[in-house]
Amino acid sequence: MTIKYNNVYINDVATVTGPYEKKGPLQGYFDKGYDDFYFGTKTWEQAEGKLIEDAIDILLSKIGKTRFDINLHISGDLLNQTVASNYASASLGIPYLGIYNACATSVEGIIIGANMVDKGQVQNCICSVSSHNNAAEKQFRYPVEYGGPKPKTTTFTTTGGAACFITSNSKGIKIESSTIGTVCDMGIKDAYHMGAVMAPAAAETIYKHLTETKREPGYYDLILTGDLGVYGKKILKEYMKVEYNINLKNYDDTATMIYDLDMQPVYAGGSGPACAPLVTYGYIFSKMQKKEIKRVLLVATGALMSTTMVNQKLSIPAVAHAISLEVIE
Amino acid sequence: MEKNKYKQIVKKYTPKENRLFNGIIAFLVGGLMGVIGQLLLEMYAYFLDIPTTEAGTFMIITLIAIGALFTCFGFFDKMVNFCKAGLLIPITGFAHAMMSAALEYKREGLVTGIGANMFKLAGTVIIFGVASAYVFGLIRLIIFGG
Numbered sequence: 001m002t003i004k005y006n007n008v009y010i011n012d013v014a015t016v017t018g019p020y021e022k023k024g025p026l027q028g029y030f031d032k033g034y035d036d037f038y039f040g041t042k043t044w045e046q047a048e049g050k051l052i053e054d055a056i057d058i059l060l061s062k063i064g065k066t067r068f069d070i071n072l073h074i075s076g077d078l079l080n081q082t083v084a085s086n087y088a089s090a091s092l093g094i095p096y097l098g099i100y101n102a103c104a105t106s107v108e109g110i111i112i113g114a115n116m117v118d119k120g121q122v123q124n125c126i127c128s129v130s131s132h133n134n135a136a137e138k139q140f141r142y143p144v145e146y147g148g149p150k151p152k153t154t155t156f157t158t159t160g161g162a163a164c165f166i167t168s169n170s171k172g173i174k175i176e177s178s179t180i181g182t183v184c185d186m187g188i189k190d191a192y193h194m195g196a197v198m199a200p201a202a203a204e205t206i207y208k209h210l211t212e213t214k215r216e217p218g219y220y221d222l223i224l225t226g227d228l229g230v231y232g233k234k235i236l237k238e239y240m241k242v243e244y245n246i247n248l249k250n251y252d253d254t255a256t257m258i259y260d261l262d263m264q265p266v267y268a269g270g271s272g273p274a275c276a277p278l279v280t281y282g283y284i285f286s287k288m289q290k291k292e293i294k295r296v297l298l299v300a301t302g303a304l305m306s307t308t309m310v311n312q313k314l315s316i317p318a319v320a321h322a323i324s325l326e327v328i329e
Numbered sequence: 330m331e332k333n334k335y336k337q338i339v340k341k342y343t344p345k346e347n348r349l350f351n352g353i354i355a356f357l358v359g360g361l362m363g364v365i366g367q368l369l370l371e372m373y374a375y376f377l378d379i380p381t382t383e384a385g386t387f388m389i390i391t392l393i394a395i396g397a398l399f400t401c402f403g404f405f406d407k408m409v410n411f412c413k414a415g416l417l418i419p420i421t422g423f424a425h426a427m428m429s430a431a432l433e434y435k436r437e438g439l440v441t442g443i444g445a446n447m448f449k450l451a452g453t454v455i456i457f458g459v460a461s462a463y464v465f466g467l468i469r470l471i472i473f474g475g
Contacts, residue, residue, distance in 0.1 A: 043436045143433035145400055146426060146450065147409030148417070149351070152344045187332040188339065196339040200330070234342040242338070243330050 001180045002212040007168040008114045008175045009328070013281035014059035016051050018133065018159025020266070021278065024259045029282030030160075031058050037134050037159065045083055048132035051161025051274075052077075052088035055128055059163045070094045072125035074113050076105035077273055078157070079139060084130050094126070103198075103227050104181070104302030105129050105273040106162065107321040111178045113166045114323070120168075128163035131272030140191075140307060153193040155229045155255060155271035156264075162277035170328055173288060176295075177213060179322040181205035183304065187315045191305055194271060194316075195232020195255075198301040201318040202228065203239045205299055207246065209322045217248055221293035224284065226276035226300040226320070227255040229268035254279035276300045280325075294327045351413050358415025366392065366419075389420055396424030401432065426450040 015030045022033030032054060039050045052075060060067060073094040075085035082098045089096040101108040109127035116122045134144045136157040142148050166175070184201040202225045210217060217223060228236055233253045240246045254276045255269035280298055287293050301320040310316065366388055373384035396416075399405035405425055409416045416422055430449045434442035448455070469475070 138433055142450065143429040145403065145406050145429035145432050147406030147429075149410060149413045151346060186330070186335045188336075193339070193343065196343070200335065231342050231344065235338055238338050238342065239330070239335070242334075 002177055002209055003111075003115065003180075004177045005114055005118045005175055007170070008118050009167060009170055009172050010110075010175060010285075010325075011165045011167055011169060011172040012059060012062045013162065013164045013172075013277075013285060014055045014057075014062060015278050015282050016054045016058070016161045017278060020133070020156070020264060021158060021160055021258055021270075024264065026258060026279065026283045029286060030278065031055075034159075037132070044132050044135035044138065045079060046087070048077060048079065048084035048130050048135050048161075049087040051130040051132065051159070052084060052128050052163070053091065053161075055130075055161040055163035056088070056092065056126060059126065059165055063165050067092055067094055070124060070126055071122040072097065072113065072116065073128070074099060074109040074125060075128040075130075076100050076109060077130045078102065078136050079132075084132070084135075085128070088128075088130075101319055101321070102302030102304050103131075103271060103273050103275065104300040104319050104321050106277040107178075107226075107298060107300035107323050110164065110166065110175065110323055111180060111321055114175045114178060117166050117168055124165065124167040126163055126165055128161065129273040129277055130161040131157050131159065131274040133157045133159045133272075136272060140305065150267060151192045152267055153190075153195060153229070153231050154267040155194055155227060155269055156259070156266035157272040158227075158258060158270045158275040158278060160272075160274035160278045162274055162281050164277070164281060172328070173285060174326040174328050176324040176326045177209075178324070179205055179209040179212065181208070181320040181322070183317045183319045185315055185317040189310065189313065189315045191307075191310050191316065193231070194227070194303045194305070195229040195268060196235055197303045197305070197316045198226075198318040198320065199228055199232050199236040199239055201320040202226075202236055202299050202301045203243065205320040205322050206240070206248075206297070207244045209297065209299075209324070210246070213324075217246055217250065220295045220297045220324075221250060222284070222295075223248060223251045223297045224276070224280065224299065225251075225253045226298075226302070227269070227271040228253045228301060229255045229271065230261065231268055257283065273300075273302075288325070288327050291327055296325045298323050298325060354411070355413050355415035355418075358412040359418060362392075362415065362419045362421065392420050393424040396421035397428040400425050400428040423451055423454055426454070 076099040077084040113125040434446040
C-alpha cells in the first residue's frame, strides 16, 4: 500500500552511536558517540534507553524546542516489551506510541508520524529508535562473553539511537510517499542468516512501491535497504532480477556502509533498528543537503524473529517498509 | 517465488565456512589442551606426591579456574571464537559457558540473575552428559559385564 504526502518534512535529525560505529567509516556524520557500552548506566538495557534520551535531547536543542512543544513521540527498539523506548519515554512526558517491527521500526514510525502530520492530526512528532549490540546479543543469542563460533552470514547489531522531527513546515528533507509492506515468509529458519530472511520482503516492497507509483528504479538516485548485509544484498539483487525482471543498479544497503567490513569484527555487516536511520540521517541526509543525491527510497527491513518460535522450528517472517525521501527544491 | 527456488538463490550466495581450516585449528588446539592437561597431571602427581586419579581432579579444577578467569578478563571469548571446538569441547568450554552466563546476568540479582541463568548454556551439557553416562554405562554392563 503506497500513500502520497503533500506536505510532510523531516525538519531535523539526531544520531548517537556506540564505540564500533564511532570508529567506523561514517564516524564524522554522527552527533554523538560513546566509547563504552554502558554510557554511565548500570546495564545494557538501561544504556539503550539512554541512547533514545540522548538522541531526543540533541534533537530538541537542534530545533530549539522543549519537550512540551512536541505533540507525539513514536518509538521502538529490539528489546522485549520495547523497554528501551518505554523507559526513555517515561522521563519525557510526551504522548507516546510504542511500536515494533524489528529492524523496520524506524520507517514504520516515520510512516505513522507522517500520516498523522499530513492529515493535520498532530502539528509535529518525534520518531525515535534504538538498538544496543550487547543487549540484543543477550536477548536473542548467547551471553556476550561467550565466544561460540558464528557463521559468516551473522550480522552485528548496531549500537545507536536516532531521532527525527517531522512537521508540515517546508524545511529539511521531504517525505514524498511511503509504502507499507506485507509480512513475507520464504521458509528460512536460519537465525544467523537474516539477510536471506529479509531480502524477499525488501524486494516485494520495492516492487510494489515502483509499480504503485509507476516509477522506474532509475527515478531514484539511490535505493537503500536497511540491514540485509553483504550476502543479503546479493540475494536481493538476484531476487529482483529473477522475480520481477528489475536490474537494481543505484542500490546499496546500510548494513554494509556503517562498518569497515574488512577491519571491524562485524561478519556480514550491521543490523538492528538503528542501523538504517544512523546511516540515512547521518550520511545520506548530508549528501542530500549538498544536493549530491536528490531522491532516495529508504526500505527498512525487519526480521520478525523470536527465539521461542525459532526453537519451535518455525521459519522467520520478515517485513519491509519504504519511504521516498526528496530534497526540497 | 517458490520457496525451494528461493532456497537455491540463498544457497548460491551463502559463503562456505572454512571447515577444514577450523577443523585443523580445533585439532591442534584441542591436542595442545590435552598436552597441557597431561603436564599438569604429572606435575601435581610428582610435586604433591598424590595418586594420578587425585591429580586428575586437581588438573580439571586448574583448567576450569583458568577458563573462568580468562572469561572474566574478557579475552577468552575471542580465543574460543578462533579456536572453536579446540577450547569448547575440553572442560575450559564448560567453565567458559557458565562464567559468561553468570557475568551476563549478574545485574539481575544473585538468585533471579546468576542463580537462575548460570546453567543456561552449561545445563544442557550436564543433563545430556549424565543421561548418556547412564546409557553407555548400561551398554558396557550388558556387553562387557561391567
